Amino acid sequence: MHHKISTICIVTKASHEEAAALGKKLLGWFAARNVQGIICENGTEQWADTRKSIQCDLVLVLGGDGTLLSVARHLVGREVPLVGINMGKVGFLAEIPSDAWEERLQAVLDGNIQFRRRLALACTVTRGDEIVCSGVAANDFVLNRGALARVVRLDLSVNGSPMGEVRADGIIVATPSGSTGYAISAGGPLVHPDMDAYSVTPVCAFLRSLYPMVLPGEHIFSAAVRSADADLFLTQDGQEGVLLQTDDVVSISKAQGGLLYAEFDDNSYYNKLLTRGFIRENC
Structure with a gap:
């Protein structure tokens, strides 16, 4: 499933200075590409109010898998795609590396990735x-x-x-x-x-x-x-x-509707299993 992006909601990990700084930088980056955005900190009243009637083309989470899961629960059945920049440890769900976000997000805007529906x-x-x-x-x-x-x-x-x-x-x-x-x-x-x-x-x-x-x-x-x-x-x-x-x-x-996750061709499920230690070579 392809998805045109013109508006975005950035949700940052709670009380995480690096995530907050990157969020502000990303707002400018998206604005330069004619994408309107807002930024919320997870766990705040602002995010609680925003998610009730969220209207955007993409939710971008800055944090680890825990932050992404916290956000994802509120998007089940909402038809709003989700992608994460990993600022945690494992990064199995928040799969964009924090030092390689620009190339990946440009691919999102160019429509060169798939958004796949996952069961919730x-x-x-x-x-x-x-x-x-x-x-x-x-x-x-x-x-x-x-x-x-x-x-x-x-x-x-x-x-x-x-x-x-x-x-x-x-x-x-x-x-x-x-x-x-x-x-x-x-x-x-x-x-x-x-x-x-x-x-x-x-x-x-x-x-x-x-x-x-x-x-x-x-x-x-x-x-x-x-x-x-x-x-x-x-x-x-x-x-x-x-x-x-x-x-x-x-x-x-x-759950009805499930979740929409971004999937990058060069980071397949099997590759993630290998690189995250779920499959060990020569075992």
Whole structure:
């Protein structure tokens, strides 16, 4: 998918002087190319107000993958493309190097890149007959135990078909983009970002009672909380969380619209796996 750029919103990492300085420089760079822009700092009221009715052709994030995920959640289903300049560590999602932004952004303006739609996840928490919480995630939803070292008990189902009870430290439900995060550290599969699917990975399942799975995007994965003796939390992209109660039902499936990410031809998915250490040569 190609996308003409005439307006842009730059979102900088919170309290990051280098990102703020680069943002101001980029405003001038875009203006010289007849692209109107605004700049917001992530986590501020300005960004909170802007994202409610965002009207631009591109959101450019200056920060690491954490900042990009924080911004991306608010763009799910919005048809606004997203690209990041990496000012963090890994940079798997924020893939433009901070020392090579000009060439990459010129390619964006020239229409020489693709914007590809990626799966995002939607989640609801039902308590009795009431939905008490809902949200979306660009990377993953995680059900994880609290401070006490006790396993949690969850009754699992897919599309209403029971899959039995699992006892574990938690469950990670990850998008293809999120499969390179917490999920792979817990033994989950790498899922190509073009796939309309998501992964379900247990964290330290007792007696290995559940193996990692990849489910079609349209399928609904549900987990009913059966623990009464340990805190259990649901987190979105590792950044926002809610405390669950016994008998809560967490339901997760594909979010409508997904996300649009920039993809550069010279930085393919397989190349990123190799350069970020997910695949090791001569192993």
